Amino acid sequence: MQRSRKQKQQLRFARCGKGKQSDGLAEKPSGSSTSDRKLSLGNQGGFNDSATDCATQQWLIIHVARLNELISDLVCPNCAASDLFINIDPVNHGFCSSLLLECSTCKGESGYRRSVYTSTRLQSQTRGDVAFDVNVRMVLLAHELGMGYAALREVSKVLGIPSLHLKTYQRHDKRVTVAEIERGLESLHKAREQIRQAYSDVDPELAELLREDADAVINIGVSFDGTWKKRGFTSHYGIGVCIDILTGLVIDFEVLSSYCHACVLKQSAKIEGKITVEEFNSWRETHTDCAKNFTGSSKAMEQQAAKRIWARSVSRHQLLSDGDSSAFKEVLSL
Ligand SMILES: [Zn+2]
Numbered sequence: 001m002q003r004s005r006k007q008k009q010q011l012r013f014a015r016c017g018k019g020k021q022s023d024g025l026a027e028k029p030s031g032s033s034t035s036d037r038k039l040s041l042g043n044q045g046g047f048n049d050s051a052t053d054c055a056t057q058q059w060l061i062i063h064v065a066r067l068n069e070l071i072s073d074l075v076c077p078n079c080a081a082s083d084l085f086i087n088i089d090p091v092n093h094g095f096c097s098s099l100l101l102e103c104s105t106c107k108g109e110s111g112y113r114r115s116v117y118t119s120t121r122l123q124s125q126t127r128g129d130v131a132f133d134v135n136v137r138m139v140l141l142a143h144e145l146g147m148g149y150a151a152l153r154e155v156s157k158v159l160g161i162p163s164l165h166l167k168t169y170q171r172h173d174k175r176v177t178v179a180e181i182e183r184g185l186e187s188l189h190k191a192r193e194q195i196r197q198a199y200s201d202v203d204p205e206l207a208e209l210l211r212e213d214a215d216a217v218i219n220i221g222v223s224f225d226g227t228w229k230k231r232g233f234t235s236h237y238g239i240g241v242c243i244d245i246l247t248g249l250v251i252d253f254e255v256l257s258s259y260c261h262a263c264v265l266k267q268s269a270k271i272e273g274k275i276t277v278e279e280f281n282s283w284r285e286t287h288t289d290c291a292k293n294f295t296g297s298s299k300a301m302e303q304q305a306a307k308r309i310w311a312r313s314v315s316r317h318q319l320l321s322d323g324d325s326s327a328f329k330e331v332l333s334l
Protein backbone atom coordinates (compact mmCIF):
# COMPACT_ATOMS: atom_id res chain seq x y z
CA MET A 1 0.00 0.00 0.00
CA GLN A 2 1.41 3.37 -1.00
CA ARG A 3 1.49 6.15 1.55
CA SER A 4 2.58 9.73 1.40
CA ARG A 5 5.62 10.69 3.53
CA LYS A 6 3.37 12.60 5.87
CA GLN A 7 1.16 9.58 6.43
CA LYS A 8 4.18 7.34 7.08
CA GLN A 9 5.42 9.72 9.72
CA GLN A 10 2.07 9.81 11.33
CA LEU A 11 1.94 6.05 11.41
CA ARG A 12 5.42 5.90 12.95
CA PHE A 13 4.35 8.50 15.46
CA ALA A 14 1.35 6.44 16.32
CA ARG A 15 3.39 3.27 16.69
CA CYS A 16 5.80 4.96 19.09
CA GLY A 17 2.78 5.62 21.20
CA LYS A 18 3.64 6.28 24.82
CA GLY A 19 6.48 8.82 24.62
CA LYS A 20 5.09 10.88 21.83
CA GLN A 21 1.49 11.22 22.76
CA SER A 22 0.55 13.91 25.20
CA ASP A 23 -0.06 12.76 28.75
CA GLY A 24 -3.65 13.77 28.42
CA LEU A 25 -4.20 11.45 25.49
CA ALA A 26 -2.44 8.53 27.13
CA GLU A 27 -4.60 8.57 30.22
CA LYS A 28 -8.21 7.61 30.50
CA PRO A 29 -10.46 9.93 32.44
CA SER A 30 -10.40 8.62 36.01
CA GLY A 31 -13.35 7.64 38.15
CA SER A 32 -15.53 6.30 35.37
CA SER A 33 -15.92 2.93 33.72
CA THR A 34 -15.71 2.42 29.97
CA SER A 35 -19.48 1.93 29.88
CA ASP A 36 -20.01 5.21 31.75
CA ARG A 37 -17.81 7.03 29.28
CA LYS A 38 -19.60 5.49 26.34
CA LEU A 39 -23.00 6.50 27.67
CA SER A 40 -21.83 9.98 28.57
CA LEU A 41 -20.25 10.54 25.16
CA GLY A 42 -23.20 8.93 23.51
CA ASN A 43 -25.67 11.23 25.19
CA GLN A 44 -23.78 14.26 23.95
CA GLY A 45 -24.09 12.99 20.42
CA GLY A 46 -27.69 11.90 20.73
CA PHE A 47 -27.02 8.15 20.89
CA ASN A 48 -29.95 5.91 21.58
CA ASP A 49 -29.07 2.89 23.61
CA SER A 50 -31.32 0.00 22.68
CA ALA A 51 -32.24 -0.49 26.35
CA THR A 52 -33.63 3.02 26.60
CA ASP A 53 -35.66 2.48 23.43
CA CYS A 54 -37.65 -0.12 25.35
CA ALA A 55 -38.12 2.05 28.46
CA THR A 56 -41.88 2.33 27.90
CA GLN A 57 -43.45 -1.10 28.02
CA GLN A 58 -45.87 -1.69 25.19
CA TRP A 59 -45.87 -5.47 24.77
CA LEU A 60 -46.78 -8.34 27.02
CA ILE A 61 -47.15 -12.09 26.91
CA ILE A 62 -50.52 -13.07 28.33
CA HIS A 63 -52.68 -16.18 28.45
CA VAL A 64 -56.11 -15.64 26.89
CA ALA A 65 -57.75 -17.01 30.06
CA ARG A 66 -56.41 -14.01 31.99
CA LEU A 67 -58.06 -11.66 29.48
CA ASN A 68 -61.34 -13.48 29.99
CA GLU A 69 -61.01 -13.04 33.75
CA LEU A 70 -60.53 -9.34 33.17
CA ILE A 71 -63.73 -8.92 31.14
CA SER A 72 -65.88 -11.35 33.11
CA ASP A 73 -67.91 -8.56 34.79
CA LEU A 74 -68.49 -6.54 31.63
CA VAL A 75 -71.88 -6.55 29.93
CA CYS A 76 -72.54 -7.08 26.23
CA PRO A 77 -73.32 -3.76 24.45
CA ASN A 78 -75.86 -5.68 22.34
CA CYS A 79 -77.89 -7.73 24.85
CA ALA A 80 -76.59 -6.52 28.23
CA ALA A 81 -75.69 -10.04 29.39
CA SER A 82 -72.41 -10.65 31.21
CA ASP A 83 -71.42 -13.32 28.73
CA LEU A 84 -68.55 -11.76 26.83
CA PHE A 85 -65.56 -13.89 26.03
CA ILE A 86 -62.35 -13.58 24.05
CA ASN A 87 -61.09 -16.15 21.59
CA ILE A 88 -58.04 -16.28 19.37
CA ASP A 89 -58.88 -16.46 15.66
CA PRO A 90 -57.28 -19.66 14.31
CA VAL A 91 -56.09 -17.74 11.23
CA ASN A 92 -52.80 -16.15 12.29
CA HIS A 93 -50.25 -13.84 10.70
CA GLY A 94 -47.03 -15.17 12.11
CA PHE A 95 -46.68 -13.98 15.70
CA CYS A 96 -49.65 -11.67 15.21
CA SER A 97 -53.10 -13.11 15.90
CA SER A 98 -56.59 -11.70 15.81
CA LEU A 99 -58.46 -11.52 19.13
CA LEU A 100 -62.23 -12.04 18.82
CA LEU A 101 -64.55 -10.55 21.44
CA GLU A 102 -67.97 -12.25 21.32
CA CYS A 103 -71.05 -12.77 23.47
CA SER A 104 -72.31 -16.26 24.36
CA THR A 105 -75.89 -15.02 24.77
CA CYS A 106 -76.39 -13.18 21.49
CA LYS A 107 -73.85 -14.93 19.35
CA GLY A 108 -74.75 -15.48 15.74
CA GLU A 109 -75.08 -13.22 12.71
CA SER A 110 -76.65 -10.33 14.62
CA GLY A 111 -74.67 -10.98 17.79
CA TYR A 112 -72.00 -8.81 19.28
CA ARG A 113 -68.56 -9.34 17.71
CA ARG A 114 -65.40 -7.25 17.68
CA SER A 115 -61.89 -8.19 16.63
CA VAL A 116 -58.45 -6.65 16.91
CA TYR A 117 -54.98 -7.68 15.81
CA THR A 118 -52.50 -8.26 18.62
CA SER A 119 -49.93 -6.13 16.80
CA THR A 120 -49.95 -2.82 15.00
CA ARG A 121 -48.62 -2.67 11.46
CA LEU A 122 -45.49 -0.86 10.47
CA GLN A 123 -45.74 2.11 8.17
CA SER A 124 -44.73 1.15 4.68
CA GLN A 125 -44.36 3.13 1.51
CA THR A 126 -44.81 0.01 -0.56
CA ARG A 127 -48.43 -0.98 -0.95
CA GLY A 128 -49.11 -4.59 -0.11
CA ASP A 129 -46.02 -4.87 2.09
CA VAL A 130 -47.33 -3.65 5.43
CA ALA A 131 -45.67 -5.92 7.96
CA PHE A 132 -46.91 -6.55 11.46
CA ASP A 133 -44.61 -4.90 13.97
CA VAL A 134 -44.33 -8.01 16.16
CA ASN A 135 -43.08 -10.16 13.30
CA VAL A 136 -40.29 -7.74 12.43
CA ARG A 137 -39.39 -7.46 16.13
CA MET A 138 -39.19 -11.24 16.47
CA VAL A 139 -36.81 -11.42 13.51
CA LEU A 140 -34.78 -8.67 15.15
CA LEU A 141 -34.77 -10.72 18.36
CA ALA A 142 -33.34 -13.69 16.45
CA HIS A 143 -30.59 -11.40 15.12
CA GLU A 144 -29.83 -9.99 18.57
CA LEU A 145 -29.48 -13.50 19.98
CA GLY A 146 -27.26 -14.54 17.09
CA MET A 147 -29.88 -17.13 16.12
CA GLY A 148 -32.04 -17.73 13.08
CA TYR A 149 -35.37 -19.10 11.96
CA ALA A 150 -35.03 -22.31 13.99
CA ALA A 151 -34.79 -20.27 17.21
CA LEU A 152 -38.11 -18.55 16.51
CA ARG A 153 -39.73 -21.92 15.85
CA GLU A 154 -38.58 -22.98 19.30
CA VAL A 155 -40.12 -19.87 20.87
CA SER A 156 -43.40 -20.74 19.17
CA LYS A 157 -43.25 -24.33 20.28
CA VAL A 158 -42.62 -23.49 23.93
CA LEU A 159 -45.30 -20.80 24.14
CA GLY A 160 -47.79 -22.69 21.98
CA ILE A 161 -48.18 -19.85 19.51
CA PRO A 162 -47.94 -19.89 15.72
CA SER A 163 -44.62 -18.96 14.15
CA LEU A 164 -43.62 -17.15 10.99
CA HIS A 165 -43.65 -18.85 7.64
CA LEU A 166 -40.09 -19.34 6.38
CA LYS A 167 -40.69 -17.06 3.38
CA THR A 168 -42.02 -14.31 5.63
CA TYR A 169 -39.01 -14.73 7.90
CA GLN A 170 -36.65 -14.41 4.95
CA ARG A 171 -38.43 -11.26 3.73
CA HIS A 172 -38.22 -9.59 7.15
CA ASP A 173 -34.68 -10.89 7.62
CA LYS A 174 -33.51 -8.85 4.62
CA ARG A 175 -35.35 -5.80 5.84
CA VAL A 176 -33.92 -6.05 9.36
CA THR A 177 -30.40 -6.70 8.06
CA VAL A 178 -30.45 -3.57 5.89
CA ALA A 179 -31.79 -1.48 8.79
CA GLU A 180 -29.18 -2.88 11.18
CA ILE A 181 -26.34 -2.13 8.77
CA GLU A 182 -27.60 1.43 8.31
CA ARG A 183 -27.91 1.94 12.05
CA GLY A 184 -24.48 0.43 12.65
CA LEU A 185 -22.85 2.78 10.15
CA GLU A 186 -24.68 5.73 11.67
CA SER A 187 -23.42 4.74 15.15
CA LEU A 188 -19.88 4.38 13.84
CA HIS A 189 -20.07 7.82 12.28
CA LYS A 190 -21.26 9.36 15.57
CA ALA A 191 -18.59 7.46 17.52
CA ARG A 192 -15.86 8.82 15.26
CA GLU A 193 -17.11 12.35 15.69
CA GLN A 194 -17.13 11.85 19.46
CA ILE A 195 -13.61 10.41 19.39
CA ARG A 196 -12.29 13.40 17.47
CA GLN A 197 -13.97 15.69 19.95
CA ALA A 198 -12.62 13.76 22.94
CA TYR A 199 -9.02 13.96 21.70
CA SER A 200 -9.49 17.60 20.89
CA ASP A 201 -10.78 18.24 24.44
CA VAL A 202 -7.61 16.88 26.05
CA ASP A 203 -5.06 18.24 23.58
CA PRO A 204 -5.09 22.02 22.90
CA GLU A 205 -2.67 21.65 19.96
CA LEU A 206 -4.94 19.11 18.34
CA ALA A 207 -7.95 21.30 19.01
CA GLU A 208 -6.19 24.12 17.16
CA LEU A 209 -5.33 21.82 14.26
CA LEU A 210 -8.94 20.68 13.96
CA ARG A 211 -10.17 24.25 14.12
CA GLU A 212 -8.02 25.04 11.09
CA ASP A 213 -8.81 21.81 9.28
CA ALA A 214 -11.86 19.92 10.53
CA ASP A 215 -10.95 16.95 8.31
CA ALA A 216 -7.34 16.68 9.47
CA VAL A 217 -5.90 13.21 10.06
CA ILE A 218 -5.25 12.62 13.76
CA ASN A 219 -3.43 9.90 15.67
CA ILE A 220 -5.33 7.93 18.25
CA GLY A 221 -4.48 5.03 20.54
CA VAL A 222 -6.52 1.90 19.96
CA SER A 223 -6.77 -1.69 21.01
CA PHE A 224 -7.67 -4.40 18.56
CA ASP A 225 -9.10 -7.84 19.11
CA GLY A 226 -10.83 -10.55 17.19
CA THR A 227 -13.58 -12.96 18.11
CA TRP A 228 -15.46 -15.75 16.42
CA LYS A 229 -19.00 -17.06 16.33
CA LYS A 230 -17.84 -20.27 18.02
CA ARG A 231 -14.73 -21.39 19.81
CA GLY A 232 -11.97 -23.73 18.70
CA PHE A 233 -10.90 -21.99 15.49
CA THR A 234 -13.48 -23.82 13.40
CA SER A 235 -15.88 -20.93 12.94
CA HIS A 236 -16.91 -19.72 9.52
CA TYR A 237 -17.52 -16.26 10.94
CA GLY A 238 -15.10 -13.92 12.67
CA ILE A 239 -14.99 -10.25 13.53
CA GLY A 240 -12.13 -7.87 14.25
CA VAL A 241 -12.92 -4.82 16.37
CA CYS A 242 -10.86 -1.69 16.81
CA ILE A 243 -11.56 0.27 20.00
CA ASP A 244 -10.35 3.75 20.86
CA ILE A 245 -8.50 3.69 24.19
CA LEU A 246 -9.49 7.16 25.35
CA THR A 247 -13.25 6.85 24.94
CA GLY A 248 -13.81 3.10 24.80
CA LEU A 249 -15.84 3.56 21.64
CA VAL A 250 -15.59 1.19 18.69
CA ILE A 251 -14.01 3.05 15.81
CA ASP A 252 -14.19 0.31 13.19
CA PHE A 253 -14.85 -3.37 12.70
CA GLU A 254 -14.60 -5.98 9.98
CA VAL A 255 -16.79 -9.04 9.71
CA LEU A 256 -15.31 -11.99 7.87
CA SER A 257 -17.16 -14.99 6.53
CA SER A 258 -15.67 -18.05 4.89
CA TYR A 259 -19.11 -19.46 4.12
CA CYS A 260 -21.97 -18.60 1.77
CA HIS A 261 -25.07 -20.75 1.99
CA ALA A 262 -26.28 -19.76 -1.48
CA CYS A 263 -22.96 -20.84 -3.01
CA VAL A 264 -23.02 -24.15 -1.15
CA LEU A 265 -26.57 -24.91 -2.37
CA LYS A 266 -25.69 -24.10 -5.97
CA GLN A 267 -22.47 -26.12 -5.80
CA SER A 268 -24.45 -29.12 -4.55
CA ALA A 269 -27.00 -28.69 -7.32
CA LYS A 270 -24.18 -28.65 -9.87
CA ILE A 271 -22.51 -31.75 -8.41
CA GLU A 272 -25.83 -33.60 -8.32
CA GLY A 273 -26.47 -32.67 -11.95
CA LYS A 274 -29.58 -30.62 -11.14
CA ILE A 275 -28.07 -27.67 -12.97
CA THR A 276 -25.46 -27.56 -15.72
CA VAL A 277 -22.01 -26.02 -15.37
CA GLU A 278 -23.13 -23.22 -17.70
CA GLU A 279 -26.17 -22.53 -15.50
CA PHE A 280 -23.94 -22.49 -12.45
CA ASN A 281 -21.47 -20.11 -14.06
CA SER A 282 -24.20 -17.77 -15.22
CA TRP A 283 -25.72 -17.77 -11.70
CA ARG A 284 -22.28 -17.09 -10.22
CA GLU A 285 -21.93 -13.96 -12.35
CA THR A 286 -25.19 -12.57 -11.01
CA HIS A 287 -24.44 -13.59 -7.41
CA THR A 288 -23.22 -10.17 -6.34
CA ASP A 289 -24.21 -10.40 -2.66
CA CYS A 290 -22.06 -13.44 -1.85
CA ALA A 291 -21.66 -13.79 1.92
CA LYS A 292 -18.15 -15.24 1.61
CA ASN A 293 -15.53 -12.52 1.82
CA PHE A 294 -12.60 -14.50 3.15
CA THR A 295 -10.67 -17.64 2.20
CA GLY A 296 -8.39 -19.19 4.78
CA SER A 297 -8.34 -20.63 8.26
CA SER A 298 -10.53 -19.38 11.06
CA LYS A 299 -7.44 -18.38 13.02
CA ALA A 300 -6.17 -16.20 10.17
CA MET A 301 -9.35 -14.12 10.26
CA GLU A 302 -8.11 -11.89 13.07
CA GLN A 303 -5.01 -10.76 11.19
CA GLN A 304 -6.99 -10.30 8.00
CA ALA A 305 -9.57 -8.17 9.75
CA ALA A 306 -6.81 -5.97 11.21
CA LYS A 307 -5.18 -5.66 7.81
CA ARG A 308 -8.41 -4.50 6.20
CA ILE A 309 -9.22 -2.02 8.97
CA TRP A 310 -5.75 -0.46 8.97
CA ALA A 311 -5.63 -0.37 5.19
CA ARG A 312 -8.64 1.92 5.11
CA SER A 313 -7.99 3.83 8.33
CA VAL A 314 -6.78 7.05 6.75
CA SER A 315 -8.92 7.14 3.67
CA ARG A 316 -12.17 6.19 5.31
CA HIS A 317 -12.06 7.65 8.79
CA GLN A 318 -9.41 10.34 8.65
CA LEU A 319 -8.16 8.76 11.85
CA LEU A 320 -4.95 6.84 12.01
CA SER A 321 -4.96 3.88 14.33
CA ASP A 322 -2.39 1.78 16.04
CA GLY A 323 -2.70 -1.29 18.23
CA ASP A 324 -0.69 -3.89 20.04
CA SER A 325 -2.16 -7.23 19.07
CA SER A 326 -1.32 -10.50 17.38
CA ALA A 327 -2.40 -8.83 14.15
CA PHE A 328 0.30 -6.20 14.48
CA LYS A 329 2.70 -7.84 12.00
CA GLU A 330 0.02 -7.84 9.34
CA VAL A 331 -0.58 -4.16 9.94
CA LEU A 332 3.15 -3.42 9.72
CA SER A 333 3.37 -5.13 6.36
CA LEU A 334 0.88 -2.73 4.78
ZN1 LIG B 1 -74.81 -10.21 23.80
Ligand SMILES: [Zn+2]
Pocket (backbone or CB within 6 Å): 260, 261, 262, 263, 287, 289, 290, 291, 292
Ligand atom coordinates in the same frame (compact mmCIF):
# COMPACT_ATOMS: atom_id res chain seq x y z
ZN1 LIG C 1 -22.02 -16.85 -2.33
